[in-house]
Amino acid sequence: MKFGQAITATAAFYVCAHVACAAEFTTIFVLRAGHMPAGPTGPIVVAQNGALYGTGESSGIFELQPPASPGDTWTETTISNNAFIYGPPLAMGPDGSLYSVEQPVGYFKIFQLAPPAEPGGAWTETVLYTFNNCVQMGQGCTNAGSPVGLAVGPDGTVYGASENGGTSSLCTYGCGMIFTLTPPSSPGGIWAESMIFSFGGGPDGANPSGLTIVPDGTLYVPTKDGGRGNEGAVFALHPAASGGAWTGELLYSFQGGKYGTAPYGPLALDQDGTLYGTAGGGTGRSGLVFGLEPPAVSGNPWRASVIHIFGSHPSGRIPAPGLVVGSGGAIYGATEKGGQDVGGFCKKAGCGTVFELLPTAAPGGSWTESLIHTFTCRNDGCQPFSGLVQGPDGFIYGTTSTGGDSGNGGTVYQVQP
DSSP states (O other), rough: OOSSSBBOOEEEEEEEETSSOSOEEEEEEEEEETTTOOOOOOOOEEEEEEEEEETTTTTEEEEEEOOOSTSOOOOOEEEOTTEEEEEEEEOOOOOSSSEEEESSSSSSSEEEEESSTTTTTTOOHHHHHHBOOOHHHHHHHBBOOOOEEEEETSOOOEEEEEOOOOSSSSTTTOOOOOOOOOOOSTTTTOEEEEEEEEOOOOGOEEEEOOOEEEEOOOOOOOEEEETTTOOOOEEEOOOTTOOOOEEEEEEEOOOOOGGOOOEEEEEOOOOTOOEEEEEEEETTOOOOOEEOOOOOSSSEEEEEEEEEEESGGGEEEEEEEOOEGGGGHHHGEEEEEEESSBBBBTTTTTEEOOOOOOOOOOOOOOOEEEEEHHHHTTTOBBBBOOOOEEEETTEEEEEEEETTTTTOOOOEEEOOO
């Protein structure tokens, strides 16, 4: 996607009730609080067969199998009752195994949930690695960590971003790091953990907030702090050649205020290699969506653009981490707050939205936001704390952390672009 001006204001805002929108919103499952993994705060993972997987807040991992026929219901199964699951990190490997994080007694652990050999069998949970407690260790917590993002490479190697830990003493508990977990050569062996990059604080970035891997092995990492203005930054980590050291490249330093600050969550890519993400700041401190366009000549600066600034309640506030780039360059996402005032649980803050951003056909023009859905905290749920993912069928999926008609356990929803 080619950008125009460095700072772009949205020219128009529409609600789909008033303007025809191609995208359609459907609540596909209501989670039952107290009876199954519920209150999801992390993203959905979509398998190649269309099955959906998600984590409940301190309540395990659920599976949703798609209906056999259009219009039928999705089938839910609890595949893990692990009550110590921590936050949103959830990733799927090429063999269908799931990877997530638990924190039983202050120590973060990476675990694998391997699928059953036969349909209907039990999933097998195995702890792969336990980090030290950084708070107890103090400065320079090399082997400590609090993972905030996971991704799996084609060879099964697990990559993770940890908000703290690493070798730098500029941050009280380390400035964060990127680590790998390499699978053993034979089943049942020990996974090998390795720190491949340590953030140094200041211009070298601090406190990573997400992780994205692309086919050539490059990792894209936003950091909430550090950068040249200490307002956060985006880095690219390039894989080592023949076992050498990984190299870090600072792509952009945020400037704060209306230009954005503290980027968070995984980044999305379009077919041209442009990165899209969410950040704090903006003119109303309600967050924004930014883009980073790669240079035509390697080594030249990446071009940054603020493509949408959230402001008033009707248009949504506080974008959730995780965007989807659809056909034609449209961007889909969710906001934790905002939307039309529906009263009730959310009061005037708004229950959150699902939005679409459409680029202009003219170079340098503005993007247009349309609301696909405003949450009401009824059967549709409310307060989506995680962003969106796209499945192999082209549908887009997301979760709400509460609401629904089964004890405020949250919901899983589908968007048809």
